[in-house]
Amino acid sequence: MSNSSSSSRAYRRLDKDQAAVLLVDHQAGLLSLVRDIQPDPFTNNVLAVADIAKYFKLPTVLTTSFEDGPNGPLMPELKKTLPDAAFIPRPGQINAWDNEDFVKAVKATERKQLIIAGVVTEVCVAFPALSALAEDFEVFVVTDASGTFNEVTRDAAWNRMSEAGAQLMTWFGLACELHRDWRNDVEGLGTLFANHIPDYRNLMTSYSATKAPK
Amino acid sequence: MSNSSSSSRAYRRLDKDQAAVLLVDHQAGLLSLVRDIQPDPFTNNVLAVADIAKYFKLPTVLTTSFEDGPNGPLMPELKKTLPDAAFIPRPGQINAWDNEDFVKAVKATERKQLIIAGVVTEVCVAFPALSALAEDFEVFVVTDASGTFNEVTRDAAWNRMSEAGAQLMTWFGLACELHRDWRNDVEGLGTLFANHIPDYRNLMTSYSATKAPK
Amino acid sequence: MSNSSSSSRAYRRLDKDQAAVLLVDHQAGLLSLVRDIQPDPFTNNVLAVADIAKYFKLPTVLTTSFEDGPNGPLMPELKKTLPDAAFIPRPGQINAWDNEDFVKAVKATERKQLIIAGVVTEVCVAFPALSALAEDFEVFVVTDASGTFNEVTRDAAWNRMSEAGAQLMTWFGLACELHRDWRNDVEGLGTLFANHIPDYRNLMTSYSATKAPK
Amino acid sequence: MSNSSSSSRAYRRLDKDQAAVLLVDHQAGLLSLVRDIQPDPFTNNVLAVADIAKYFKLPTVLTTSFEDGPNGPLMPELKKTLPDAAFIPRPGQINAWDNEDFVKAVKATERKQLIIAGVVTEVCVAFPALSALAEDFEVFVVTDASGTFNEVTRDAAWNRMSEAGAQLMTWFGLACELHRDWRNDVEGLGTLFANHIPDYRNLMTSYSATKAPK
Amino acid sequence: MSNSSSSSRAYRRLDKDQAAVLLVDHQAGLLSLVRDIQPDPFTNNVLAVADIAKYFKLPTVLTTSFEDGPNGPLMPELKKTLPDAAFIPRPGQINAWDNEDFVKAVKATERKQLIIAGVVTEVCVAFPALSALAEDFEVFVVTDASGTFNEVTRDAAWNRMSEAGAQLMTWFGLACELHRDWRNDVEGLGTLFANHIPDYRNLMTSYSATKAPK
């Protein structure tokens, strides 16, 4: 491992002007396959990524596979939160990157940093992630907004993507790395956290109470 | 165990005309002590109980301990969902049942079935549960809307309450036992479930899609 | 606990001439809610109970709730394995015992021992179990063919049923207690085990190989 | 639970002059089914019970089911440690208590306290335990020398036996309750512990070293 | 279960004028056997019980088994915190209740409620607990200040004690049930909690900061 080479140590850092979000196959039927994260936190994590995309105005591509069949329709909240996102229902390609319209939509964003989440991790996330890396995109996987059958499957998928050069992140790290400085908008980031982190909401509730006039 | 006695086998069944809800010390500070359930599902479970109380119009008593100190204020959603609930801030009694106003509020409901949830389980739930049992109330503990430090603490608390005659339940069982028959209000119960069970919401999303005109 | 009383120590033992099987709400949609057992073993356990019912010719009642809605249809294998079972689709009653046809079907079996499994444990299993106990049936819950949201829910449901006098069993214990003696049919029981216990199948494969002529 | 009755509180205490040991179906094939305890500690626990039987000279009954088939032969160490134990290979009865020779062997010990361990817990242990309780024996289950398919199966089996009046123990508690006082034989009990508890062996190694002349 | 009998529902509540504390065999060597709780929280829990005994001025009996051998000496903090506690080093009895001096020391407290913790749970706690119950003491086991080899051992020990009428508690519940009302001494109880609950200490730190003059 050539850790000593300076190139490997470059901090490939998310930049809100360089990043786009790809949400792949968060469909009502497929969600029932996700068993490596509990349903409550998983749903919360996916919605947090959507809120991040909206908050930072990141260009976003939504895609689904076979919505009319057992895979079911996209989680309705995603389109509601991101009405301007490109939406590419794929007629059959399992790897979204094999779909020309999807790749076109991605490239239309003119961003080189791709934030990817999806269901299931080893397929709907890993395949486009590996394809994008091969075309020299920087890839950031939102691990906790990506779900799969069990922990064995997840660990294998993470390993494959990491070895190929993807960076493993979580939605909270994403939000923080994009925001850079609380002073850019304390209110906005605080609201995002309060809406998606019960413990943080509790801190804010307690804090507000002590600050309230009696 | 005298299981053969018919009295022990009587089905002590929740009845929406006999039941009241007691929510004890779900305060912003105390919630940070809860580590036997993850924050996302725990918050969801507590809010589900509040929605149940509202939906079935169950008389409800909210109580807190030392709101002005580190324990922090009540989760704001509870008062918002249940604006008519009695609210008893206790000046110091750890067992809510040691507070006269609380007991008065409970007895004012004229209900003999008490549904109790709180933080932390072995104290804020167990103490009033044991006191209520000693006064011949029927006690139903909402285990998944009650939280504590860890699983050892929880298991010990459950054992103590169960041995004293409390029935251990969860919010979903509560809702189902109170509702009795879907035909009483399909829409209402379905909405309650969709709002608090991501897997159920997914089922409904998929089902609706197949029923929608194309 | 009056363990010293001889009555409590009576061995309430399953008898294939006294027992009936009730399978409650093993529906395709509801199965996606089950997260306290992994899907592979859970499906296997449910099918094992069906095979037991068939093998021991136990009268069986199948029931569902709202098959046309998001709960989805009964697992198709159940009707295929048990074509003669009574089938009671319930129009709305959550507790199957609140449905007259269901109770009639149960009583028509003229059995006093009821083997119950279902989805979800704290509702579809616990409610009819408690109702049946109140009418002096002996109740045997097949814990591993009954599933629910998580382990907290399961533990609470088991506690409530056990305290009310139900006996907690698993499908393997069921088969063994009903069969009594391997000599009644070595081949039959062995096949049942080989079909549902991979480890047992392996033992048989190895054993057969050593016995085969070389 | 009538805990207040003095009879329930009587300490039913193991007495080395009142106790017999029953080891049921610890056979090489069946052991591969045990997955609720890891193989290393499980084997150790079973051998510890055999050493206890030998050390306290407890009359012992060994039994097996179908040794010639896939269930395989008895763990060879058991007969080696306990050459004088009764051995009852059962021709087909699943519940050892249904085998007349087994019951005769048990009754020939003239002991009223039965220590039972076996594979698998919910069948080979639970069935004879329930039968023995029904005939007014005191039953002590060695939980950690009894194994089964998984934790769900184990928990259900423990619940059934406990509710029927069996006492749940482990091999270490067994040894201590039978021995009563270290002064009866420090060397003997210490050796038993050192042979079966690595942590205790380490304590003895360190202790001996500090006491050794330098 | 005769839950319907009022006697079973009586709230057997800890009273600081009725309770004594028995700490059994918390010795440096034996502590290395404890693996059902991590070392940091376990040590903390034991010291919390000692602080409770001191704070509520509960008469306390300390006892050890073979301090000169591999079991090792008593945790030094216990005698330091409780210099006036009776101390009974046992020459050999495994069940502390078999030691006359120990029983004399217990009875000299003139208390009928015994709070017991020790190492290991199924022996050093369970044996004296069962003996005390047989002499009509009320027994409260501090589960989280009692440790043993693993969770199987713990669960079996809890079951045996609970079935015999012991109440399972934890140190936090103990402190709260003894204290009754914060107003009896806010400072004292708050300090106890801050010293033994990191999360509570954090709450107090944050709270104090908001109250401090800037």
Add this chain to the structure above:
Amino acid sequence: MSNSSSSSRAYRRLDKDQAAVLLVDHQAGLLSLVRDIQPDPFTNNVLAVADIAKYFKLPTVLTTSFEDGPNGPLMPELKKTLPDAAFIPRPGQINAWDNEDFVKAVKATERKQLIIAGVVTEVCVAFPALSALAEDFEVFVVTDASGTFNEVTRDAAWNRMSEAGAQLMTWFGLACELHRDWRNDVEGLGTLFANHIPDYRNLMTSYSATKAPK
């Protein structure tokens, strides 16, 4: 780590015209050693790989070690599903790659992508994987169809193989990467999934029901 080098980012993608399957030592005796995955899902995963090999007509090599001894015979389903697979019973070589016939059979497939699964992971999978990598094959390990003693063993084996350049996959990712596009055969892939993923089968059952004429 020279992630920045484009070569490392090349997507080494499974191609059904380039891949062969090697199934190593899935023997009835050795399967009893597998404890890092439960028996039901593990058996299912192995059979899924066999079905994939058949469905995609991938050349396959089966091999065993000492079938006549305690390791036992190959799982009978494998030869039944793959009657045309090469079968190489090894007389003694632990690393299948040390057996000339095995290597010949592999090379006869004229494929450069090797999909390997086996029992136990750190030996029967890792050794031939490392040998094949050293001869410049691309190696894809089917992690969930490979089993071993425990999770420590598994994690060490995965690390060794991954560091040497193997790609960690699971059977579902395998099927999807080989299939590329649902439109190649919706029916076929759907059947494969329904047969090996209970949750997917449920989705299909529910979907079919909504599509059926009423």
Add this chain to the structure above:
Amino acid sequence: MSNSSSSSRAYRRLDKDQAAVLLVDHQAGLLSLVRDIQPDPFTNNVLAVADIAKYFKLPTVLTTSFEDGPNGPLMPELKKTLPDAAFIPRPGQINAWDNEDFVKAVKATERKQLIIAGVVTEVCVAFPALSALAEDFEVFVVTDASGTFNEVTRDAAWNRMSEAGAQLMTWFGLACELHRDWRNDVEGLGTLFANHIPDYRNLMTSYSATKAPK
């Protein structure tokens, strides 16, 4: 992986004359977010790092984010243990390295080895770690004194930092690598261990007892 290159195999070893400690955002509010380690051991680990910094006289930088808001003040013990540490309260930068004063304080230490711990791992630790690596510092992450929301988050954060060249350590390894030889100060290191490792304290208690004159 070019493991064969000698450069990658160089032992980048902590040296007490080359290392500085950075403790990032161990604030009372943020600590309530930490759920991947239990509170007792986590608090202990953080305090152990502070004691190490003091013991080895390592230059230390403390920093916080928004102390006046819900994040809360720094754990008071840190400043008490390390009164001479630089303290940089950040007005808004999430990545401490984006704060000029922080970087200045780090560079003022004139050390090239940075030991970093903080809350939460994927942000407050990972961001400055990646920034420092990009400026050619050697980075050592104290994994067990860094906490975050859950294990998924932790694993992703570890992966990202490790892939970028950070070394993952724990406080115990840190102390040992810095100390090099017990003979440098047996008493000092022993005290450090006894204060933070209950098991080690027990060993010392037992050892001292055997050495004490009787």
Add this chain to the structure above:
Amino acid sequence: MSNSSSSSRAYRRLDKDQAAVLLVDHQAGLLSLVRDIQPDPFTNNVLAVADIAKYFKLPTVLTTSFEDGPNGPLMPELKKTLPDAAFIPRPGQINAWDNEDFVKAVKATERKQLIIAGVVTEVCVAFPALSALAEDFEVFVVTDASGTFNEVTRDAAWNRMSEAGAQLMTWFGLACELHRDWRNDVEGLGTLFANHIPDYRNLMTSYSATKAPK
């Protein structure tokens, strides 16, 4: 990761003529610190490595740290099994490689492959492993014969060693890679496995029984 470079794919394979074994600090006191593996399997794994060293006649170096203090003496079985091993009690160096006599003993073996196990993993194993790698030895860590405080500590230690070029193995893989071919000595390897793998012993017991004349 330059996986494409052929050098990284070279199979660095254990060779019994090239390998030496280093067992570091398996001392009675330190063993009580090990909590990432249960005591029964951990002890078994360490003894298995000693048996492997003996069986393959691998030159072995034993070393200890402060045997006279609380760390305690070496596990007595190690010297008994390996009477000819070099034994280097270190006067103070924490990293065994810092002790000249130890390095001399290692180099005297004239082996370039070092198999290392010890307690605790992140110090007694990792430090000499990193030192040996820096001197161009090939290092094979026996992960399951190396123990430490908890899984966080273990995972960090594995990561550090793996990133530096060590290969992670387990004792079973070790034995198999060294043995190469069962035909070299079926009896010997079989005995080794039977003595250390209960499941394998069971397979052999069952197999022998079927082969025995009746």
